[in-house]
Amino acid sequence: MLRFILADLGRMKAGALVIVALVALAAALGVAVTLQERALRLGSARAADKFELVIGAPGSETQLVLSTVFLQPAALPLVGGDVLAALHDDPRVAWAAPVGFGDFHHGTPVIGTTARLISETAPGMAQGRMFATEGEAVAGALTGLAPGDEITPTHGELGHDHENVRYRITGRLAPTNTPWDRAIMVPIQSVWRVHGMAAGHDHAEDEAHGSLDPDTEGPRQSADHDNPESAAQHLVEGDGHGDLDSAEQEHVEDEAHGSFHPDAPLPEEEGWHGAPGVPAILVKPATIADAYKLRQDYRAQEDTMAVFPAEVLTGLYATLGDARQVLAAVAAAAQALVAVALLLVTLTHVGQRRRQIGALRALGAPRGAIFAMVWGELFALAAAGIALGLGAGVLAARLLSAAIAQRQGFELPVTLTAGDLAGLALLLALAALLSALPAWLAYRQPAVASLRG
Amino acid sequence: MLSLALTGVEVGFPGLDTPALSIPRLSVAAGGQLAIAGPSGSGKSTLVNVITGLERPGAGQVLWNGTDIARLPESARDRWRGANVGLVMQDFHLFPGLSALENTLLPARLARVADRALAARAAGLLAEVGLHRPAQKVETMSRGEMQRVAVARALLRRPGVIVADEPTASLDPANGAAIGALLVGLARRSGATLIVVSHDPALIALLPRRLTLAGGVVHEDVTEPA
Incomplete structure (x- = not known):
């Protein structure tokens, strides 16, 4: 048969x-x-696994998650530095770290954050060591960068160079199998400084809710944009609090790049008092119950939004x-x-x-x-x-x-x-x-x- | 070794007034040899279909050793035919892709009766019909060789009757004569009843009894004195 x-x-x-x-x-x-x-x-x-709670300024929850977890470029409103400070002092929080984006290096996102966040989310260094000063950076596993390389970030994917700003790669991370493998991590302090909003001493400091990116303040400043489309590319947007006038704005920008201190040490444990605004804060709650309480608290506040990425992804x-x-x-x-x-x-x-x-x-x-x-x-x-x-x-x-x-x-x-x-x-x-x-x-x-x- | 007795057999086709076949009485002794002749449309094929159980007559009995196959249900008739009838057809109906031996064994295998002994018998039969390469694929054979395979296949299960329907019509005269001789000789040796439908005078001449059909009825039934 x-x-x-x-x-x-x-x-x-x-x-x-x-x-x-x-x-x-x-x-x-x-x-x-x-x-x-x-x-x-x-x-x-899995990519969202380590991102238990993300706090940002009110806006699209989906966008907040896509931008922090998947590093999708988008213009996010900023949440005030006081929120970061409050979270840092909150006993319900195991750790909280700012995530600042908007800069790129040849299409690779340059993320401002803290050593704590990196060591908590990545399995370790494949090569080299963590950044220790404002001029140092850590490369994701798939960036193709190695310790010793130097990068100059541009503002936005097609934006202008941050002249005088040069980061030296000190380490390369082991793969996390997340989009962060394709990112370069730099100290958040240097991002603030580069964008003219460093905490404490610069004259941008008085505006805690100030923009990371004074350029995008509004159309009234379009005069100083020689390439307007780059403005559209600017990923971190002013939230309207900025009451600096356009002249001062220019000034701040120039001043800011001038004030990039590659050798400045990173005072991470200072508690973020007086810190400038950031687009997103990643929070690791101490317990699950704390996670829900934190989310509820920061939802209730008018100027913040708190999301569980897992929940947003479920949607x-x-x-x-x-x-x-x-x-x-x-x-x-x-x-x-x-x-x-x-x-x-x-x-x-x-x-x-x-x-x-x-x-x-x-x-x-x-x-x-x-x-x-x-x-x-x-x-x-x-x-x-x-x-x-x-x-x-x-x-x-x-x-x-x-x-x-x-x-x-x-x-x-x-x-x-x-x-x-x-x-x-x-x-x-x-x-x-x-x-x-x-x-x-x-x-x-x-x-x-x-x-x- | 089967005797045939037809009584009152009528086969009609819808829309036709006269029956395609009408045989009030016909008997063939066990071991007898009969040639059936007649022009096209005379009812030869219908008669073959009826006596092999391929077709059920509208009326009448088809008794083989007393078993009326006209009354058997279809599956039982298939079983009966497989066990008792060795069929040789004009266009061989061998299956390409299979060897001579596999073709010889195929119906027995499909009926799940093929065992080692039967396989040995198949090889022996192939040798007997003059084929010495049982593993040869049938599509590579000549027509004469193909019909030899068909003859071996027909004889495999030691049928009581061998029915050959125009076995030489698609062969050249030399091969036709060889096949005719094989059929008659093998049937005689095994004792099987042989019924051959043919136009071929040479083949008909080999058989002692000749039945001529015309218009569905027996026109002539001649037995030569032995």
């Missing part, structure tokens, strides 16, 4: 291959959609899930289309084999054997296609994940679950059922059909 099926398949190799390929493509489509969506969900959840996943359902429906429709096409082909095929089937029966093959043969042949093709499709789908998802990881820096783990296999089993059962139709027709074929054409 098996030999007969194999011989028969061997006789129509090309057709069999096309059928297997069709089934494989349809199955792969479904598998890839499911796997990729799950990978995206898992990968982003995003719901949207993602809807998209997946649409794609899954499309994949299912493609599978149905393939099934119908195959049914048509096989029915024709059985029709063409009337004589052969009749002859087998005339020679004494039982009808059950005929049924089993036709069914076995079709099901073997479908099963081979589905198995191949599973492999192709997983491979496609892996390749896509690798491509995304390459670009975005966060890992998208492709995993198969029991549910997927159950889905494939269902597909197999469906194939078995569909194969039975032509087999039934063959079974019903009168034996007499064989003898004379």
Whole structure:
């Protein structure tokens, strides 16, 4: 029986291959959609893993999460430095660290933060040591930078250089499999200074809610922008508190770059009193209960917003899930289309084999054997296609994940679950059922059909 | 070793007034050899279908050693035919991709009766019909060789009756004569009843009894004195 099926398949190799390929493509489509969506969900959840509570100025919660977790460039309002100080002193907080973005080095985000945040979120240094002065920086695992390299940040991805500002890379982090692997971390103090808002001594200090980026204060200053589109690129936006006039603004900017002190030590434990504003603060609550209390407190305040990134992502996943359902429906429709096409082909095929089937029966093959043969042949093709499709789908998802990881820096783990296999089993059962139709027709074929054409 | 007795067999086709086949009485002794001749449309094929159980007559009995196969349900008729009838057809119905031996064994395998002994018998039969390469794929064979495989296949399960439907019609005269001689000789040696439908005068001449059909009825039934 098996030999007969194999011989028969061997006789129509090309057709069999096309059928297997069709089934494989349809199955792969479904598998890839499911796997990729799950990978995206898992990968982003892992990227957000260390970000338990993020506090920022009121605005889009989603944007706050996307900007802090995924480093997506966006203009965020600033939250006052007093909030940072209050969090630092709060017993419910294990640690809190500012996250300041807006600067880039050849497209790589330059993030102002603290050594504490880096050591808490990364598994350790792959090379070199943590930054210790304002002129030092730590590179993410995938930046391609090594200790000893020097960088000059630009303001915004296409913005002007911060002249006179030069960071020296002192260490490279071990991979975290998050977008932060593609970032350069510098001390937040230096970011403040570069943007003319350092705490304490500079004359920008009087404006605690002041912008990290005085340039973007408003359209009235457009005169001093020689490339207005760069203004749009500026990622950290003034919150309207700035009442510096435009002349003073210029002055501050110049003064600020002048005041970059690469060798200034980092007084991290000072408690952030009098610190300037930051776009986001990452908070590690002492306990889970504290996390909820903190979120509630900072939600209640008028000038702050507190979010659990995991929660915001869950909301995003719901949207993602809807998209997946649409794609899954499309994949299912493609599978149905393939099934119908195959049914048509096989029915024709059985029709063409009337004589052969009749002859087998005339020679004494039982009808059950005929049924089993036709069914076995079709099901073997479908099963081979589905198995191949599973492999192709997983491979496609892996390749896509690798491509995304390459670009975005966060890992998208492709995993198969029991549910997927159950889905494939269902597909197999469906194939078995569909194969039975032509087999039934063959079974019903009168034996007499064989003898004379 | 099977005897055939037809009584009151009528096969009609819808829309046709006269039956395609009408045989009030016909009997063939066990081990007998019968040629059936007649022009196209005379009912030869219908008669073959009826006596092999491929087709159920509208009326009448088809008794093989007393078993009325006209009354058997379809699956039982298939089983009966597989066990008792050796069928040789005009266009061989061999299955490409399989060897001579595999083709010989195929129906028995599908019926799940092939065992080691039967496989050995298949090889022996192939040698007997003059084929010495049982592993040769059938699609590489000549037509004469193909029909030899079909003959070996027909004989495999030691059928009580061998029914050959135009076994030489698609062969050249030399091969036709060889196949005819093989059929007659093998049937005689095994004791099987042989029924051959043929146009081929050379083949008909080998058989002692000749039945001529015309318009669905027996026109002539001649037995040559032995």
